Amino acid sequence: MNWIRNAMQRRRIEKAVAEDIEAHLEEKIADLVESGVPDREARLTARREFGNVLLVAETSREVWGGPGWSGSPRTCGTAPARAHAGADLRVLWRARARAHLHRTLRQHGLRRRAPVPKRLVFASPWEPCKPIVVRMVLRESLTVAALGLVIGIPLTLALSRLTATFLFGVKPNDPLVLAAAILTMFAVCALAGYLPARHAARVDPMIALRYE
Amino acid sequence: MMILQTLRQGPRHGYALAQDIKRTSHDLLQIEEGSLYPALQRMLKAAWVDAEWGVSARNRKVRVYRITPAGRQQLEREVSSFERMLAGIARVMRTAES
Numbered sequence: 001m002n003w004i005r006n007a008m009q010r011r012r013i014e015k016a017v018a019e020d021i022e023a024h025l026e027e028k029i030a031d032l033v034e035s036g037v038p039d040r041e042a043r044l045t046a047r048r049e050f051g052n053v054l055l056v057a058e059t060s061r062e063v064w065g066g067p068g069w070s071g072s073p074r075t076c077g078t079a080p081a082r083a084h085a086g087a088d089l090r091v092l093w094r095a096r097a098r099a100h101l102h103r104t105l106r107q108h109g110l111r112r113r114a115p116v117p118k119r120l121v122f123a124s125p126w127e128p129c130k131p132i133v134v135r136m137v138l139r140e141s142l143t144v145a146a147l148g149l150v151i152g153i154p155l156t157l158a159l160s161r162l163t164a165t166f167l168f169g170v171k172p173n174d175p176l177v178l179a180a181a182i183l184t185m186f187a188v189c190a191l192a193g194y195l196p197a198r199h200a201a202r203v204d205p206m207i208a209l210r211y212e
Numbered sequence: 213m214m215i216l217q218t219l220r221q222g223p224r225h226g227y228a229l230a231q232d233i234k235r236t237s238h239d240l241l242q243i244e245e246g247s248l249y250p251a252l253q254r255m256l257k258a259a260w261v262d263a264e265w266g267v268s269a270r271n272r273k274v275r276v277y278r279i280t281p282a283g284r285q286q287l288e289r290e291v292s293s294f295e296r297m298l299a300g301i302a303r304v305m306r307t308a309e310s
Contacts, residue, residue, distance in 0.1 A: 013253075016263075016275065020226055021249060023274040027227040028245075030270055051246030063253040 010064070017060045021053060133201040134194065141193025145186055153182075213294060214241075215251060216279055216287040219261060225274035226252065252277060260286050 025046050032042035047053065156178065218224065218232050230245040255261045260283030266276040279287070 017249060017253065019273070020275045021246075023225070023268070023272055024227040024230070024245065026272060027225075027268060027270065027274070031231075049245055051244035053246065056246035056249050059250040060253040063250055063257055 010061075013064055014057075014061055017057050021050075021057060025050060025053075131201075134197040137197035137200065138190065138193045141189055141197075142186075145189035148185070149182060153178075213287065213290045215248065215255065216260060216283055216290070219277055219279040220284065220287065223276050223278040225266070225268055225276050227274070228268075229277065255283065258282075258286075 028046040028050070029039075029042045032045055033039055037045065050056070214233055214237075215229060218229055218236070221232075224232065226248060227245075230248055233241065252261065252263075255277075256263060259280055261277045261279055263275045263277050265273060268274045
């Protein structure tokens with residue numbers, strides 16, 4: 001249960017830091033606007049004087065644990081060894097997510113041979129780009145799934161005589177069962193693709209590049 | 213040290229803190245305001261300050277930081293070591309001049 005608590009605490013800190021920075025910028029913008037600076041310029045000035053928002057947020061969060069949020073020994077509670085193993089896994093997971101993001105960005109760029117990666121990486125804000133990354137990764141994993149089906153279906157049909165002897169009440173080549181199996185597999189593949197993709201998309205490219 | 217010192221005059225939110233430091237140093241210290249936040253998080257972790265949500269003068273939801281007794285102790289320690297360092301530098305400079 002420790003990792004759930006850690007994850008929740010991490011979310012809370014991330015949210016608090018983000019809201020804190022947001023409030024800071026808004027206050028500053030309001031101050032500048034009041035002193036007669038045009039709105040757009042006020043926004044730019046506030047951002048410039050603040051520094052790199054993403055970097056600040058990431059460093060603030062890292063204070064509470066490494067990039068993978070290892071948690072302090074105090075919060076590890078009664079099972080420090082297990083908690084640390086979990087922390088290591090999460091570090092790996094994040095590193096993988098970063099590597100994956102970087103790779104997909106690069107592949108995406110190579111495929112188009114245009115300044116796409118630049119646009120992707122330096123687009124501000126990063127939010128609108130996230131679905132692109134998620135879709136890219138999802139497409140990849142579903143392609144693999146489809147390939148598996150192309151191979152799998154004829155194989156299933158061929159072997160159905162054999163499986164019929166194992167299963168009770170299932171006709172060989174029952175279309176309903178077959179369809180259900182295919183659907184389940186697709187759902188699992190989609191989920192298996194979507195979750196890491198979402199994780200990868202959550203990592204900001206600027207931060208991902210900083211870790212390279 | 214400057215953050216703790218500023219907070220000793222009363223609880224403040226991040227932006228007010230940055231403004232106060234800038235004002236009292238008469239713009240001599242050009243620090244990126246953002247660097248305040250990792251520092252504040254470190255202080256939160258060390259329990260030198262605590263934070264709670266409040267509202268700013270503009271009625272915006274902000275996080276208000278307050279110095280804790282542990283923070284006051286830390287501030288005293290830091291100020292005394294800083295003063296020792298300053299005295300050391302001053303002595304070296306005087307010796308070098310003469």
